[in-house]
Amino acid sequence: MGGVAVGRVTLQTIADRVGVSRMTVSNAFSRPDQLSPTMRDRILAVADELGYVGPDPAARALARGTTGAVGILLTESLSGAFADEVATTFLGAIADELAPTGLGLTLLSTDTAGAVVPARDVAMDGALVYSCDPESTAVDWLLRRKMPLVYIDQVPADGVPAVNVADRAGARAAAQHLVDLGHRRVGIVTSGVRGQHGIVTPDDIVDGFVGAQRLSGWLDALTPAGIVPPIAREPHGSPESGYQAARMLLSAPEPPTAILCFSDAMAQGVISAAVDAGLSVPDGLSVVGFDDSPGSARLRPPLTTVRQDIQAKGHAAAAALTQAIEAARTGGPALAEHLCLPTELIVRASTAAPH
Structure with missing residues (x-):
């Protein structure tokens, strides 16, 4: 990986200060398992002292051929999703499942009327399609991009992992x-x-x-x-x-x-x-x-x-997508499982025999 300057500070600047190779400094940011904790802490301390925040994410994504982001296509307006307790719980479960992978979550509207069509134009490694009209132009754009997808609360489709409830x-x-x-x-x-x-x-x-x-x-x-x-x-x-x-x-x-x-x-x-x-x-x-x-x-x-189980649905959907992304990256087998999670009637005080 090449050095990316922030001001006049590069990976080589930090390497010279610490007395290690530029690759060792690069590993401190992108492959920390290759270094001892002591060495990594030392490199990060010098980087912080010099005001270097790390390799440019866009350049790193270009080098790896990935974006580090996944999309979630929502049939409702994005603001409406945050007003719905079910949707926010679901999104939180997805974020929790994705956190260890380093993947970020990008919310996508189904809007296709403007100059920028999120499903067509936003860079991402894969997408979750959540309770959308299967005839939506936005869903069609994701399919045409041939990226890893997972359907949630959708009609299951051959070759696409799906998570539904009963x-x-x-x-x-x-x-x-x-x-x-x-x-x-x-x-x-x-x-x-x-x-x-x-x-x-x-x-x-x-x-x-x-x-x-x-x-x-x-x-x-x-x-x-x-x-x-x-x-x-x-x-x-x-x-x-x-x-x-x-x-x-x-x-x-x-x-x-x-x-x-x-x-x-x-x-x-x-x-x-x-x-x-x-x-x-x-x-x-x-x-x-x-x-x-x-x-x-x-x-x-x-x-x-x-x-x-809204949280279980979110965890299952995110896990299925990360598996699909990994399969696409490595050429491994793509599992298109169709999961159906159970439901349960919870009787409380809002129902009684008619009077």
Whole structure:
């Protein structure tokens, strides 16, 4: 590796001061296992004294043929990801898994309208595709770049590692819980960008993989019980969207006595709408969420929900991507495993028998 100057200080400057070769100084920064801790500490101390921070990352990436970064493509706006407890927990788990590898995480929007298209133009060694429309132009760009990819909450594809959760089984358990309590008027609150919004039927919905799986699970339990649920669908999965969807359902001539929600965030809005309508939860309305987000147990009443292990999903996705990147670098076997993590119904105080 060549010396990269910061001001007038180069690797050779430090080597001359310490009395070692330039390669030894380079190893102190890029291959510390090649040096004794004492020697490395000595070199780094001299570098610090001279104001040298290390080889230029861009030059080092060029020499290695890697960027040291991986992308994560998000279907929601980037600001929206930080307002969602599930998304932030998931991103944190990915960052924790990547930390020992030295890989950084770059957030990518699905925007393809501007001069810079992140999925096409951002330099990265691989990418995670998280709950995105498979027909998205951004996903298509990543595929065309032929870089290592991992799908999360997506329709599994041949040759691409995937990490999903048992959404359909979890939703089925949630709906069966309400049926077993005796509810026969059950509504659904869900979200999705494409397709119709407002009060819809299952045939009106054009949804992503997770939404379709959860809807199928709810109907698996409701249909045999003779229940045809009214469905309120909003573009986003926020508490505000849950509130608006619940208001539509609760204004019907025969409003539901229980509501199944696409997410805990939407369930939070449903509970607020119920309270504003003069209904107590669960005596006037039972509410079930999905995700078991960090705040679900803190809601009043604590939320009955379907737990998915968000951290395990993040760790598994990042591990699969680092393996795929390593396989691409070395020419080793690429494992395209499709993992499906379990879900579990968590019964709390937001559900009860209808009155």
